[in-house]
Amino acid sequence: MFGNIAPRYDFLNHLLSLNLDRYWRGKTAARVSSILERPEARVLDLCCGTGDLMLKLAGYGSAEVLGSDFSHPMLVAARKKVLESNRRCALFESDALALPIVDESLDLITIAFGFRNLANYRRGMIELARVLKPGGTLAILEFSQPPNALLSRMYSLYSNSILPVLGGWISGSRDAYSYLPESVRKFPGAEALADQMREDGFENVQFQRMTAGIVALHLGDRRRSV
Numbered sequence: 668m669f670g671n672i673a674p675r676y677d678f679l680n681h682l683l684s685l686n687l688d689r690y691w692r693g694k695t696a697a698r699v700s701s702i703l704e705r706p707e708a709r710v711l712d713l714c715c716g717t718g719d720l721m722l723k724l725a726g727y728g729s730a731e732v733l734g735s736d737f738s739h740p741m742l743v744a745a746r747k748k749v750l751e752s753n754r755r756c757a758l759f760e761s762d763a764l765a766l767p768i769v770d771e772s773l774d775l776i777t778i779a780f781g782f783r784n785l786a787n788y789r790r791g792m793i794e795l796a797r798v799l800k801p802g803g804t805l806a807i808l809e810f811s812q813p814p815n816a817l818l819s820r821m822y823s824l825y826s827n828s829i830l831p832v833l834g835g836w837i838s839g840s841r842d843a844y845s846y847l848p849e850s851v852r853k854f855p856g857a858e859a860l861a862d863q864m865r866e867d868g869f870e871n872v873q874f875q876r877m878t879a880g881i882v883a884l885h886l887g888d889r890r891r892s893v
């Protein structure tokens with residue numbers, strides 16, 4: 668599914684979010700900038716897709732940023748952008764649920780609009796905790812449910828009616844853009860996701876809703892003992 672939409676993914680992201688996706692990723696990178704400014708920091712942007720967040724992270728400091736995804740066409744699109752940008756990024760193909768990375772080796776993992784797609788959230792969280800150093804940071808940027816009932820209804824209308832039609836029409840994959848609202852509906856709310864992070868090995872967990880709660884950025888540090 669992700670491979671099919673890769674060629675039109677960026678265009679549709681910007682169009683369907685009215686360019687807010689750039690702002691959300693920019694905010695995410697800014698929140699973790701103190702880690703990115705450390706030259707020795709080991710940073711991974713997981714489920715990197717076409718690489719927009721990875722490139723933003725790499726713009727902050729001299730640390731090399733790794734990007735990983737299990738969709739080859741997404742990585743091909745990301746690689747093109749890396750070559751055009753001259754940023755210090757390295758890409759590899761892998762499943763987020765079984766990362767080819769040794770235990771306790773990363774200072775920061777970011778995951779933007781990817782966590783919701785994992786087949787098993789708990790396994791995903793535990794895998795991320797495994798590869799983070801004790802005290803290392805996890806940043807999850809993900810769609811969420813706006814707490815305001817009226818906004819929530821308006822957003823549902825948009826994501827259930829307009830988004831699948833427009834996204835399906837432009838990408839040629841109606842399924843992918845029907846899957847999106849469906850997967851957001853099934854995803855835990857911001858409070859529940861924060862609780863899950865605490866249960867699965869993270870401390871100092873906090874979240875920030877953005878754009879009336881359409882998305883939320885969760886941050887947490889890997890506990891010293893899990």
Ligand SMILES: C[S@@+](CC[C@H](N)C(=O)[O-])C[C@H]1O[C@@H](n2cnc3c(N)ncnc32)[C@H](O)[C@@H]1O
Binds near residue numbers: 716764780
């Ligand atoms: C909605 S896109 C987000 C891409 C990018 N992070 C962004 O901000 O636009 C979700 C990405 O997650 C990837 N993905 C989903 N499940 C995955 C998994 N289990 N392992 C690795 N990548 C996965 C997909 O291939 C896709 O590129």
